[in-house]
Amino acid sequence: MDPAEALARYRRRADAFESLIAATPDNLWSAQSPCDDWDARGVVDHIVVMHDVMLRPVGLSPSEGPSVADDPLGAFRRARADVEALLTDSDMASRMTSSPAGELPVADMVDQVVSQDLVHHGWDLAKATGQDATMHADDVEELLPVVASLPPEVYIPGAYGPDIVVLGPKVFVPDDAPAQDRMLGLLGRDPHWVAP
Known part of the structure; x- marks a missing residue:
């Protein structure tokens, strides 16, 4: 993949996720998300952790910054800046690295992991906090066939290691449901989920 394409897609998705964080009132950070184990803050924490995971294969550590517990928006902005630095460094973005999907360039790893996570978990955060949960049409079109082809192991708790779900x-x-709803169902989410 062209690193510039991965960067542009990542930035668009990160902009959308950052906007959701910025619009979340302080009193809703403990609101339940569609992910049973996470409240709204937990969704952001997962995204920040996964951003930091992107740094490990190239020997980098996260920059200093606030924690999600203290400042969800600041924590995400710090993590985002670290990943954008990877993608804007042409040598780093094209460096080959190991991943569960095999050897691939760093830009592809970011695109296939954390960039896609921003879409799925953006929906989670939006639903938890009562915001517009409509995904970008390009993302739904691109990701629906990817999600539809996921191996059965992704639905088996522990298949990728102890305590990993x-x-x-x-x-x-239904087959005639909107594409976003069909993708959510394949991701183990009820498209009509409502916060308790």
């Missing part, structure tokens, strides 16, 4: 069980969604 990738996705919950698929949720039935």
